[in-house]
Amino acid sequence: MTDPLNWLDERAEERVRAGLRRELRARAPQTGLIDLASNDYLGLSKHPDVIAGAIEAVRTWGTGSTGSRLVTGTTTAHEQFEAELAEFVGAEAGLVFASGYAANLGAVTALAGRGTLVVSDAASHASLVDACRLSRARVEIVPHRDVAAVERLLGARTEQRALVLTDSVFSADGDLAPLAELHRVTRAHGAVLLVDEAHGLGVRGDSGRGLVHEAGLAGEPDIVVTATLSKALAAQGGAVLATGRVRAHLIDTARTFIFDTGLAPAAVGAAGAALRLLREDPALGGRVLARATEIARIAGVPQPDSAVVSVVLGEPQVAYEAAVACRERGLSVGCFRPPTVPEGTSRLRITARADLTDAEMDVIATVLTDVLADARQEVAA
Ligand SMILES: Cc1ncc(COP(=O)(O)O)c(C=O)c1O
Numbered sequence: 001m002t003d004p005l006n007w008l009d010e011r012a013e014e015r016v017r018a019g020l021r022r023e024l025r026a027r028a029p030q031t032g033l034i035d036l037a038s039n040d041y042l043g044l045s046k047h048p049d050v051i052a053g054a055i056e057a058v059r060t061w062g063t064g065s066t067g068s069r070l071v072t073g074t075t076t077a078h079e080q081f082e083a084e085l086a087e088f089v090g091a092e093a094g095l096v097f098a099s100g101y102a103a104n105l106g107a108v109t110a111l112a113g114r115g116t117l118v119v120s121d122a123a124s125h126a127s128l129v130d131a132c133r134l135s136r137a138r139v140e141i142v143p144h145r146d147v148a149a150v151e152r153l154l155g156a157r158t159e160q161r162a163l164v165l166t167d168s169v170f171s172a173d174g175d176l177a178p179l180a181e182l183h184r185v186t187r188a189h190g191a192v193l194l195v196d197e198a199h200g201l202g203v204r205g206d207s208g209r210g211l212v213h214e215a216g217l218a219g220e221p222d223i224v225v226t227a228t229l230s231k232a233l234a235a236q237g238g239a240v241l242a243t244g245r246v247r248a249h250l251i252d253t254a255r256t257f258i259f260d261t262g263l264a265p266a267a268v269g270a271a272g273a274a275l276r277l278l279r280e281d282p283a284l285g286g287r288v289l290a291r292a293t294e295i296a297r298i299a300g301v302p303q304p305d306s307a308v309v310s311v312v313l314g315e316p317q318v319a320y321e322a323a324v325a326c327r328e329r330g331l332s333v334g335c336f337r338p339p340t341v342p343e344g345t346s347r348l349r350i351t352a353r354a355d356l357t358d359a360e361m362d363v364i365a366t367v368l369t370d371v372l373a374d375a376r377q378e379v380a381a
Contacts, residue, residue: 019316020337033332034360036295036350039231041307042202042274042284043355050234050273057269065262070251073262081272082239088275089201089209090218091225091241095250096263100198100228101127103238105134106254107194107226108165111246112137117157117191119150120165123172125196128165137163144170147181154189162191168211169199172341172349174292174308176204179215187222194224202232203307208278208285229263232278232285235271237263284354291361292352298365299350299372310336311348313375319346322375329367 015021044050057077065073078096086094097103108131112118116137120128123144132139138159142149154162164186166177179195186193197210205214212218212225221243229237240250250257278284292304299311313319316337323335326348334349341347356364 019320031332033327033330034356034363035332035353036326036364037332037334038353039199039307039351040234041232041288041351041353042208042234042278043353044232044234044274044277047234047274047277049277050270053273054235054266054270057265057272061265063264063266065264067261068258069262070258075262075265075268077265077268077272078262081268081275084272084275085227085239086241088279089197089225089227089241090213091243092219093244093247094239094241095247095257096229096268097238097240097254097256098260098263099236100196100226100230100238101130102256102260103226103228103240104128104196105131106250106256107224107240108132108163109135109256110250110254111192111194111224112161112163115159115161117153117159117162118165119153119162119191121145121167121170121177123167123170124165125167125171125198128167128196132165145175145178147178147185150182151185151189154185154191157189162186162189163194164191165194165196167196167198169197169204169306169308171199171308172336172347173310174199174304174306176211176305179211179217183215183217183220183223192222192224194226196226198226198228198231199306199308201227202278203285203288204305205285207282208232229267229271233271233274235274236267237271287354288352291354291356294361295350295352295364295368298368299348307352309350309352311350311372312345313347314344314379316346318375318378319348321378322348322371325371325374326367329371330363331367 061075067073082094104127112135114136118132118137118139122141140153168177183193195212200211202208204211225241227239229235288307292307292309296304296309301311319335323333326333336349337346
């Protein structure tokens with residue numbers, strides 16, 4: 001018998017030749033590396049209060065949620081956290097999911113379907129892309145940040161309902177969506193605007209309330225916000241923040257809510273504690289942006305609008321070798337290659353944290369300056 005999975009080896013070889021093989025590298029609890037790769041933007045994932053929040057929740061509720069939220073998986077801790085997070089971002093209500101990915105799938109598929117037009121930014125996160133595919137709606141992808149294209153599609157549609165999708169802070173480049181203009185257009189055309197605040201929460205807006213809040217759009221009834229608890233909130237899980245009516249609709253119809261085990265108590269406890277820390281120290285978000293600005297200056301790239309500093313180097317191999325060189329000299333940085341980013345734009349994706357020390361910034365300056373000089377020389381050769 002010929003092994004029906006032989007094609008996997010051919011594909012793997014193709015990826016090796018293209019410099020696109022991915023590796024899982026287990027890390028030790030203490031790596032000794034300066035972490036510029038994670039999404040722990042506020043540096044809270046090892047904060048004693050956040051750890052205590054997780055432990056307390058496990059002691060009270062156990063290690064798992066024990067079932068779907070609709071059967072056994074809802075605790076008072078879930079409900080309290082949902083209310084607190086909603087209040088923080090200025091929404092009427094919140095609903096947590098097992099991940100940000102599941103929140104996006106659940107929200108989009110519950111709010112769109114046959115007879116709906118879904119318009120999505122070309123750079124929307126993969127979870128929104130997959131949500132579009134699952135939605136059974138007519139899906140149109142518009143060029144990145146192109147509000148006029150959104151308006152044209154909404155104006156020409158035959159469907160009664162329409163949903164426009166965008167990240168608030170785009171995950172690969174760290175740039176911002178034109179939220180005020182998008183909302184003006186969606187409102188004028190009777191469409192709903194769904195904004196993924198995965199990289200905006202905790203970083204942008206007053207005390208980290210997010211870019212929707214910063215744009216003066218918090219609480220608008222025709223805006224649905226999704227978020228992850230796995231980045232600034234240092235935990236795991238996702239949330240949809242919207243009106244109580246949307247929350248009730250998701251409880252009734254969102255498949256990733258109904259058919260998925262409820263968010264683990266530890267994640268609820270940790271995210272709740274991180275949210276309290278964010279409230280107590282409203283400057284945390286500003287500190288991430290300040291560190292990101294310093295890193296961008298060192299790397300010789302434009303000033304960032306978020307924690308993400310993207311250093312485009314071009315070919316995958318150059319970006320990969322630069323990431324390895326950083327690691328050998330004590331810096332852990334992200335390396336984004338196709339299909340995560342378009343061909344020819346492989347890059348180092350460097351993320352700032354609020355708790356980076358001045359001594360760490362000195363190391364970052366020395367290593368990045370050297371590694372990037374070498375990488376750029378190789379590109380120019
Ligand atoms: C923009 C965006 N949305 C959604 C997600 C998914 O969130 P989670 O990791 O909680 O599933 C991510 C995670 O990387 C993201 O960057």
